[in-house]
Amino acid sequence: xxxxxxxxxxxxxxxxxxxxxxxxxxxxxxxxxxxxxxxxxxxxxxxxxxxxxxxxxxxxxxxxxxxxxxxxxxxxxxxxxxxxxxxxxxxxxxxxxxxxxxxxxxxxxxxxxxxxxxxxxxxxxxxxxxxxxxxxxxxxxxxxxxxxxxxxxxxxxxxxxxxxxxxxxxxxxxxxxxxxxxxxxxxxxxxxxxxxxxxxxxxxxxxxxxxxxxxxxxxxxxxxxxxxxxxxxxxxxxxxxxxxxxxxxxxxxxxxxxxxxxxxxxxxxxxxxxxxxxxxxxxxxxxxxxxxxxxxxxxxxxxxxxxxxxxxxxxxxxxxxxxxxxxxxxxxxxxxxxxxxxxxxxxxxxxxxxxxxxxxx
Amino acid sequence: xxxxxxxxxxxxxxxxxxxxxxxxxxxxxxxxxxxxxxxxxxxxxxxxxxxxxxxxxxxxxxxxxxxxxxxxxxxxxxxxxxxxxxxxxxxxxxxxxxxxxxxxxxxxxxxxxxxxxxxxxxxxxxxxxxxxxxxxxxxxxxxxxxxxxxxxxxxxxxxxxxxxxxxxxxxxxxxxxxxxxxxxxxxxxxxxxxxxxxxxxxxxxxxxxxxxxxxxxxxxxxxxxxxxxxxxxxxxxxxxxxxxxxxxxxxxxxxxxxxxxxxxxxxxxxxxxxxxxxxxxxxxxxxxxxxxxxxxxxxxxxxxxxxxxxxxxxxxxxxxxxxxxxxxxxxxxxxxxxxxxxxxxxxxxxxxxxxxxxxxx
Numbered sequence: 001x002x003x004x005x006x007x008x009x010x011x012x013x014x015x016x017x018x019x020x021x022x023x024x025x026x027x028x029x030x031x032x033x034x035x036x037x038x039x040x041x042x043x044x045x046x047x048x049x050x051x052x053x054x055x056x057x058x059x060x061x062x063x064x065x066x067x068x069x070x071x072x073x074x075x076x077x078x079x080x081x082x083x084x085x086x087x088x089x090x091x092x093x094x095x096x097x098x099x100x101x102x103x104x105x106x107x108x109x110x111x112x113x114x115x116x117x118x119x120x121x122x123x124x125x126x127x128x129x130x131x132x133x134x135x136x137x138x139x140x141x142x143x144x145x146x147x148x149x150x151x152x153x154x155x156x157x158x159x160x161x162x163x164x165x166x167x168x169x170x171x172x173x174x175x176x177x178x179x180x181x182x183x184x185x186x187x188x189x190x191x192x193x194x195x196x197x198x199x200x201x202x203x204x205x206x207x208x209x210x211x212x213x214x215x216x217x218x219x220x221x222x223x224x225x226x227x228x229x230x231x232x233x234x235x236x237x238x239x240x241x242x243x244x245x246x247x248x249x250x251x252x253x254x255x256x257x258x259x260x261x262x263x264x265x266x267x268x269x270x271x272x273x274x275x276x277x278x279x280x281x282x283x284x285x286x287x288x289x290x291x292x293x294x295x296x297x298x299x300x301x302x303x304x305x306x307x308x309x310x311x312x313x314x315x316x317x318x319x320x321x322x323x324x325x326x327x328x329x330x331x332x333x334x335x336x337x338x339x340x341x342x343x344x345x346x347x348x349x350x351x352x353x354x355x356x357x358x359x360x361x
Numbered sequence: 362x363x364x365x366x367x368x369x370x371x372x373x374x375x376x377x378x379x380x381x382x383x384x385x386x387x388x389x390x391x392x393x394x395x396x397x398x399x400x401x402x403x404x405x406x407x408x409x410x411x412x413x414x415x416x417x418x419x420x421x422x423x424x425x426x427x428x429x430x431x432x433x434x435x436x437x438x439x440x441x442x443x444x445x446x447x448x449x450x451x452x453x454x455x456x457x458x459x460x461x462x463x464x465x466x467x468x469x470x471x472x473x474x475x476x477x478x479x480x481x482x483x484x485x486x487x488x489x490x491x492x493x494x495x496x497x498x499x500x501x502x503x504x505x506x507x508x509x510x511x512x513x514x515x516x517x518x519x520x521x522x523x524x525x526x527x528x529x530x531x532x533x534x535x536x537x538x539x540x541x542x543x544x545x546x547x548x549x550x551x552x553x554x555x556x557x558x559x560x561x562x563x564x565x566x567x568x569x570x571x572x573x574x575x576x577x578x579x580x581x582x583x584x585x586x587x588x589x590x591x592x593x594x595x596x597x598x599x600x601x602x603x604x605x606x607x608x609x610x611x612x613x614x615x616x617x618x619x620x621x622x623x624x625x626x627x628x629x630x631x632x633x634x635x636x637x638x639x640x641x642x643x644x645x646x647x648x649x650x651x652x653x654x655x656x657x658x659x660x661x662x663x664x665x666x667x668x669x670x671x672x673x674x675x676x677x678x679x680x681x682x683x684x685x686x687x688x689x690x691x692x693x694x695x696x697x698x699x700x701x702x703x704x705x706x707x708x709x710x711x712x713x714x715x716x717x718x719x720x721x722x
Contacts, residue, residue, distance in 0.1 A: 004365040007388050008620075010664065010681030010693065027368050029387055259369075260624075263676050263698075278671035285646055303371065311639035315624050320371030332371065337624075 109143035164235035169254035261289030292352035300325035366629035470504035525596035530615035622650030653713035661686035
């Protein structure tokens with residue numbers, strides 16, 4: 001999706017991919033096959049690039065630092081670590097006054113029980129590093145239940161289980177010049193720990209709480225020195241206030257609606273930010289935009305089902321990532337735009353369900 | 362720009378390009394370098410493609426026909442010839458009752474003078490084949506002035522010089538199933554024979570004349586059996602009626618505004634049509650959309666001027682084709698969207714002039 005934005009701006013992308021059939025490698029001319037954990041491969045790739053950026057957070061911090069001696073790396077290692085290490089992130093967010101759940105580093109059953117006595121059960125145990133999309137996150141009610149995880153030696157944090165009303169997300173961008181923009185606050189609808197739908201803007205959100213959420217996201221971007229797009233996933237508490245759940249320092253699923261739904265897509269915004277160009281307007285182009293994720297089903301032939309979906313709704317926008325279809329994997333998304341939220345959600349859902357399953361809803 | 366649409370749909374593009382630095386070759390993974398006039402190269406390219414289509418009309422008709430024995434070619438040779446040969450186009454349009462200027466095939470001074478006596482002077486002489494963007498078109502007042510062109514032996518047609526009020530264009534698409542859609546009628550503003558600006562929709566156009574123009578374009582697509590996008594360039598006469606000027610059977614400059622300005626871009630529409638998928642909504646997403654072409658100037662460093670343009674207008678959309686910058690060459694375009702036509706035109710013009718010249722207007 002970044003290539004779509006790069007084409008418009010005449011910016012030439014090169015991609016370091018693990019294999020030639022990865023999504024990005026399929027749509028970009030300059031592809032180097034290599035491992036992002038291999039510093040030599042990263043160095044070879046960076047030669048001839050003006051700027052290096054990321055579409056995931058798994059490149060080791062020390063490699064990101066080493067690369068920065070040779071080329072502009074955005075976001076830089078000092079910022080990126082907050083999207084790589086949940087303990088570092090929580091420490092920093094607490095220090096700058098960003099609202100967080102109660103949390104603590106824990107390494108023993110005693111520490112965990114002490115935290116639970118103060119903040120309640122069940123609690124959420126998280127691996128400080130390597131958590132992604134629900135993996136590395138556990139909900140337990142006692143240190144006994146957590147024994148295996150504690151014994152693994154993985155650095156851990158524990159967080160209170162926040163009694164949230166819904167999940168929100170704010171995508172912001174910041175450039176090296178220090179310019180910042182925020183997209184509208186969206187609601188991310190989760191099912192079995194996976195985001196299935198994003199509603200932009202979040203419906204019925206008090207303007208004051210929306211402003212608070214955007215302020216928190218921009219402040220994090222600024223204080224952490226983020227360059228590029230930052231997605232801040234939040235919980236909205238009863239009463240309306242938000243606390244920060246996770247950070248992603250790249251274009252993020254909660255911002256895919258911006259491709260057709262905002263004047264500047266998050267992918268163009270990320271390019272502008274890492275190239276230190278002035279940022280684009282984040283204004284939405286329709287009163288309501290809904291993005292529904294496509295998760296792989298049993299039948300891999302999604303393309304065959306385009307016909308019904310496109311004929312049914314000539315305004316639906318399909319995005320199919322060219323990934324191998326595996327059950328449960330995010331393989332694409334659809335976007336619907338309109339004025340009535342129930343109607344727009346129904347259109348997105350119809351398209352997504354049919355593309356995933358072949359069923360008519 | 363077709364690659365941007367192909368990425369979204371998960372459609373894998375391959376490109377036959379004359380050189381590795383051509384615009385399309387720079388942004389697509391599967392590139393074959395070869396000559397579109399070389400049937401062996403075309404055949405090699407077509408192997409493994411599901412559908413072959415074109416981004417210009419210069420592939421020889423007999424090669425297009427030969428390819429069709431091996432792969433789906435859309436548009437087919439029988440349709441494409443109407444965008445390749447102006448005499449064939451005029452004969453066919455006259456036969457189906459599409460409004461045309463008075464015209465005739467001419468090969469001699471006597472025929473030319475006879476036409477001029479009936480339809481007036483000056484008149485327009487056109488090479489039947491090979492005309493593009495003003496080349497191959499001459500305005501003369503007598504057969505004497507045309508002597509050199511007549512002597513060249515190029516097949517020619519003559520047309521009356523239509524006293525038009527403005528130039529309009531209609532982009533339509535038609536699928537092999539026979540489904541058709543029309544985008545709104547636009548005004549194309551020309552300067553020195555080159556389109557500098559497109560205003561969507563054409564302002565102050567009587568709904569009846571707009572409907573006539575769209576009807577003519579859809580009828581041409583249908584009668585000629587076009588598959589893909591068809592752009593019909595028209596003259597609007599005093600009184601409001603239109604006559605057809607030129608045809609292009611591919612995504613066209615007069616439809617570039619649809620990338621951000623319509624629910625379905627002309628490039629996605631072309632892909633849908635040639636893949637025989639249901640066509641997408643051509644609805645505009647803003648009351649007024651203006652596209653201004655970027656023509657190369659003396660200074661090739663257009664990118665350096667992004668900063669001012671983007672800072673001045675965060676909503677402007679820049680498209681830069683990655684072509685070598687040469688004076689007068691179309692090297693990109695900008696698009697502005699809004700509600701007030703004067704404001705939107707001024708924004709597009711400001712961006713285009715600055716990107717082309719570095720001047721502040």
